[in-house]
Amino acid sequence: MEIKLFDSELKVMDILWKEGDTSAKDIADKLSKQVGWSKTTTYTVIKKCIDKGAAERSEPGFICRAAISRKEVQEAETNELIDKMYDGSSDKLIAALLGSKRLTAEEIQSLKKLVEDLK
């Protein structure tokens, strides 16, 4: 399933991933505090998430739950990134990450350990 979520939708999904099932009303409250959205705006975004299949709605009470996991979205986004920007080769992405010094020493250590474990 090709899911392309906008930033606004990710914001809603964030809440669902962090807090589990939440009522639409609660989501609206939280987001109004976090990013200043009006209730209508939040409800519109929730509807978009549902339409895209990222979230599900259950009654009574307009309870929302995530229909897709954060991991799935991450994977999809990463694959898209690799395909678009790194010629479909994940090696190149890793090389870029290592080369650009975006990883801390600990992160590198854990990566190395991961490689070891995979061997």
Place this chain on the structure above:
Amino acid sequence: MNTLLSMTISASVLIAAIIVIRSLFIHRLPKRLFVLLWAAAALRMLIPFSFSFDIPRKSTRPANAVIVDVARDETQHSPAETNGGADRELIFELIWAGGVVISAGIFAALHLRSRKELSTALPLDNAAVNSRISEEKLRRKITVKVSDRVTSPLTYGIINPVIILPKNPPADSEEMRFALAHELVHIRRFDVLLKIMLTAAACVHWFNPLAWAMLSLANRDIELSCDEAVLKQLGCRREDYAMALIRFEEKRSVPTEAAFGRNAVRERIEAIMKFRKTTLAGIIVSACLIAGTTTAFAAVSSDKPEPSAADEYVTETNETTAETTETAPEADVTTITEFNTDTEMKWWTYDEYSEWLEQEKQYIANLVESGAEGWSQEDADETIALFEQQLEDIKDGVPVAQFINADDVILLSPSDTKYTITDETDGTEYTIIDNTQPGTFEINDEEFYTSYEEYNMTYEDGKLYYNGEPVKFFDDTAEIQDGAGVKTDFYRCYLDPEGKVVVTAVRENADENSIGDLTGLKVLTEEELEQKKAELGL
């Protein structure tokens, strides 16, 4: 109905005039001028004036006359027919009202739709942006947000303006800096309100194609004058700003407004590249055009002018003219000097300017070749001729600024840094080259000062040094003795208040015809300096 027609006709005349002027002068006059003219046209379209305008009257009178005759002849006709004229007018009014509602409705719908899209924008907390916003010091609160749904920045809201920035480029990049400055100018000038007024005017006059032409061109001119203000304010290189603009346009994946939009963008880029300091001549021409256009059309449109209405209108535009001319400083060299010590000016040297001119010639040749709007071979030749003239000015020692960094867009190049003084006793005139600004460009400087090198005075980067120390005051004058008394021929002086050493040139063998040969340099004491300054009249 009558007022509407008269408004539309008089506005059409004004709009047509503006269009003609614009096509001739768009790149040579301050864009703000056109924005003012458009605003005047829009006002004319929205505010009915009560001056008599004969044409509508003439058309209704005969109709009524006919109906009266008919009624007299055939009394059996139903009342409906006798009211035929009035009905017809009612129908027109209804059609008109319908048109207004529909056009206004379309705009409202479009606006609401984009507002909905933008409502999902996320708050932006970026140090560079925040500091820039707090610099603005406006009464109104400005909010900046970011959205992944827009490709170029935009602003909405009048009382609480909101700027929406796209995700790329990043908020602290140079392009964003330009974009932010651009939006802030819009906010400061209440452009959103102006655009609403223009749109309203077009809706009210929806049946008049010139009204839509006005709307389209006015929007373009608002953008152009905004670009102008940003260039003036930031003092950046025009090419950088133009490139940033192009990059924003490139990212637009869906071409909006198709050809319409493309022309507008091209026009903007050309306007930016053609941007140069407004001259006093430009302001005068602008003022004349505003006054001329509005008075001319005021005369045309009213047979029996109601003095109050027409005059009020003309005075209003004169006030606006006054606003634009207020900023022009006195045209004299002293003002320019004061100016210079405040702002950090970087002056063109002859070589730098020639180099730049070579590149510019290439660029302009490309524009002409690619058939860019507003760049015919004639335009190109004219522009290049202007630049060559400026090169000549630089050669003659006129200071020309590299960047547009002054608060005032209007910089007058002093016509001459030479002036003459007359000796009262016998009317002889002496020409003085005023070199009292440190680093004033004069192409002969370097050459000239080489003659002092053997006496340990060197000229570097526009400053004089004696034995390595910066020179505070230097002069090379000769007293030419003439039978009738002592006259002084000023040859060269230099003054740098921040320097240390005071030096004067020593010459020998001066006579009537020459200032003599240089034999050395002498350091002066404070006393001697004061005396010398008095002698020179400084």
